[in-house]
């Protein structure tokens with residue numbers, strides 16, 4: 454049912470799934486820049502279309518809601534929430550009695566600012582496995598939020614500005630939401646503010662914030678993407694302490710790699726256990742893994758699944 458040719462295409466159709474090169478027609482699972490290209494035509498949810506256009510991409514749009522079944526080249530197609538960021542979708546495809554589920558980026562634990570993942574049984578599962586190694590097991594959301602709260606309180610006590618770093622799209626809005634819940638005054642980098650406005654527009658308001666593009670901050674917390682550490686704006690902030698929100702925080706070297714004072718594995722992706730739990734719930738006959746550790750497919754085979762990684766750069770017919 455799928456062809457892999459530097460990306461996934463549904464065999465016998467023009468529909469690609471998150472194509473990495475410009476194609477005639479692609480499903481776009483979500484608005485992270487590594488998934489956006491100026492394809493001639495895209496299939497996506499309304500928030501993903503907004504992010505696509507915010508990044509300056511121009512395509513013909515086939516916009517659908519979650520759970521709105523449509524017919525494409527003889528297939529029944531439906532988008533389901535993937536729990537990753539606002540508008541992020543899995544695609545569920547049925548054709549001639551066979552079904553396929555492609556996750557895009559996903560996570561199983563609930564998020565505060567986007568719809569939660571939906572599980573649907575499928576014969577074929579194409580699964581992203583970014584954190585598909587057993588060492589990538591994240592603490593509970595409650596515990597991670599406690600660590601974030603402790604970090605912020607310690608900064609206040611020591612007279613340092615807490616600088617919370619995470620992707621501008623998704624992670625930053627979760628941070629703004631939780632910091633507001635902690636009663637903090639929140640400042641955000643302009644790029645984060647632009648995306649918060651889209652969240653608000655789609656009814657997922659992360660809460661109040663003020664825009665910070667440099668200069669001192671007397672009281673409150675700054676939320677920004679990690680690259681802010683390499684800008685001049687950071688010089689005016691005064692004494693600050695940084696914390697990175699990323700699944701890679703599990704690696705002891707992450708702090709040094711990202712040049713931050715602390716890191717906690719607050720992630721928009723499924724951890725190792727969540728990946729396994731998801732595969733169990735989908736009950737697929739065949740699993741293909743993408744974007745992540747290839748060993749995860751072996752891990753699944755060891756657990757009795759028919760699983761294999763999709764190999765970039767090889768044009769192969771599958772099923």
Ligand SMILES: [Zn+2]
Nearest residue numbers: 483485537558
């Ligand atoms: Zn993503």
